[in-house]
Amino acid sequence: MTIFFDDLAVDDEWTSGEYAVTEAEIREFADQYDPQWFHTDPDRAAEESPYEGLIASGWHTTAMTMRLLVDNFLSDAATMGAKGVDELRWRRPVEPGDSLSIQATVEDKAVDSESRGTVRLRIETTNGDDEPVCTMVGIVMFARREE
Template sequence: MTTYFEDLTVGETDEFGTYDVTEEEIVEFAGQYDPQPFHTDPEEAAETIYGGLIASGWHTCAMTMRLLVDGHFDDSAAMGARGVEELRFPRPVRPGDSLSVRTEILEKTVDSADRGTARVRSETVTENDELVLSMTSEVMYARR
């Protein structure tokens, strides 16, 4: 069943997804988009403040987006986002982490006869419930 703007409820929460992070993927993503040694070279990364290889924050965003699409957006009338605020990476993502996402609808605003915007808080956590990403976004949804 497709989720439309009217189906969202302020205060509603959801949890979904599993994404297993590999060293190979961290290095590959960073090599293309964020080639800093703590993302691309396990030996050099071991000598940094992180003590080992970590995923780029932008990679963490991309993995979060994958979880959001698979867990919610692929079966919704979402029309994209207007932006993201308060993007934070409180803990780095490491090889072997297994990520999932939880969301909360914070606010809804009717924009026009055919769409509305939901302010959504998203948190990405590890299998040990350690927060690795938090953000608030404004997502547009079609109205019925």
């Protein structure tokens, strides 16, 4: 069933399955998009980094969050893209072997036109120890049901 703007209510929540983070993926993402040594060089990171090992780029953490959001909610919704993201924070490092999951909550919604509305989704990504690693508010456009 497709979820439209009209089907959503403030405080509706969704949770996700898990996303397994690998060292290979961390290094591959970093090599292409954020090639800082603490994302790409596990030996140096283990010796010199305050994290005592390789960590994922915050941008990679955000991308994994988006994957979980699409797989567990947005793929069943009449979304029309996003207007942006507010309050993006990387709360703690994501490490190889972490298992990420998300909780998304409708924080607010507003009608934009007869055909579209905007929903503010508060998203929290946690690791396998249920510690927050990323939080943000997505500003997502949804189609409205035709009357």
